[in-house]
Amino acid sequence: MSETKFTPGPYRVDSDDLTVILDPDGNSIGEAFGFGTMGDEDRANAALFVAAPELYAACETIVSQCDRCDDGMIESQPAGIEGFDGAGNPRIEGVACPWCGSARSALARARGEGSE
Ligand SMILES: [Zn+2]
Numbered sequence: 001m002s003e004t005k006f007t008p009g010p011y012r013v014d015s016d017d018l019t020v021i022l023d024p025d026g027n028s029i030g031e032a033f034g035f036g037t038m039g040d041e042d043r044a045n046a047a048l049f050v051a052a053p054e055l056y057a058a059c060e061t062i063v064s065q066c067d068r069c070d071d072g073m074i075e076s077q078p079a080g081i082e083g084f085d086g087a088g089n090p091r092i093e094g095v096a097c098p099w100c101g102s103a104r105s106a107l108a109r110a111r112g113e114g115s116e
Pocket of ligand 1: 068069070097099
């Protein structure tokens with residue numbers, strides 16, 4: 001797995017302000033506070049941020065355990081498309097693995113890779 005740059009977890013919310021996210025040493029690393037959000041939604045957003053390291057680890061497990069693809073790609077016969085390659089073999093294309101593709105995408109986004 002790639003080395004990450006984000007603050008290692010586990011994170012938790014500040015017991016005095018449930019919108020403040022703390023690192024394992026109790027240092028604030030963020031606050032779930034935004035325009036148009038307040039109260040329950042801010043606290044729910046903070047809870048989601050707190051879960052991020054565990055979600056990241058879960059995605060890494062999914063990717064490392066997937067045995068249905070080759071580095072996130074599977075071969076697939078395009079549905080409804082008749083065709084052969086130049087050697088007369090059925091045309092096969094690589095598509096993102098439906099079992100681990102979302103986890104791979106989430107990990108890449110969490111590492112700041114790829115498009116926004
Ligand atoms: Zn896979």
